[in-house]
Amino acid sequence: MKKNIYYILTLLTLTVVACKNDSKLNIDKQNADLVFPRGEKITNANFVGTTYLQPLIDADSLNSNSVGSVTFEAGARSKWHTHPAGQILLAIDGVGYYQEKGKPKQILRKGDAIKCPADIPHWHGASADTAFVQVAITGREKGETVWLEEVSDEEYHQ
Structure with a gap:
């Protein structure tokens, strides 16, 4: 025994x-x-949930675009926001969401590309049950991102 x-x-x-x-x-x-390192945890109030940023290219006098890899854990998302010079999102892993104010939410998967028009309120992030990685190319020549209100749980889950 x-x-x-x-x-x-x-x-x-x-x-x-x-x-x-x-x-x-x-x-x-x-x-x-991972294509790019996960980066550092974002600790500001512009995101809900756990999100990481790996800066890749800073805007400068030769090129006014900044490029960064953003990793959203499942359920994480940005606040509503606008970009005065627009933004391009490249989905490189997982499943994510993108939504412009007044339009239906779009599902993003690896290989998808989104053009965020200048000054149009939108948000993006991971799906409710899957992490999401994107490369964000953001024009800086007309100013910085304008952060708005949080995306409500109702908006997120629609």
Whole structure:
């Protein structure tokens, strides 16, 4: 009887250790599969949920566009906002949403591209159950992003 208990405890311990190691391997594999590093967690109030930003190119006197990779965890999203010079979004992983004020929400998948018109209120983020990664190309020549109100849960889930 003691041998059986010892045997079962040993198997359980090995299983837990293997699962922990496998989990770490999965996280490492997910990070290795990213096109760009995940970046730093965004801590300002312009996003709901957990979102990360990896700046890729800063706007300068030669090119007025900034480029960044944004990773939204499932359910995360931006507030409503506008860009005075517009924005382009390139979906590179996961499932996301994009919506312009007064229009239906669009589902974005890897390979989709969206052109956000200048000064049109919109929001974007991950779907409710899947993370989403986008590359955002934002014109800066006419000014910075104008942040508006939060996207309500009702708007998000429509």
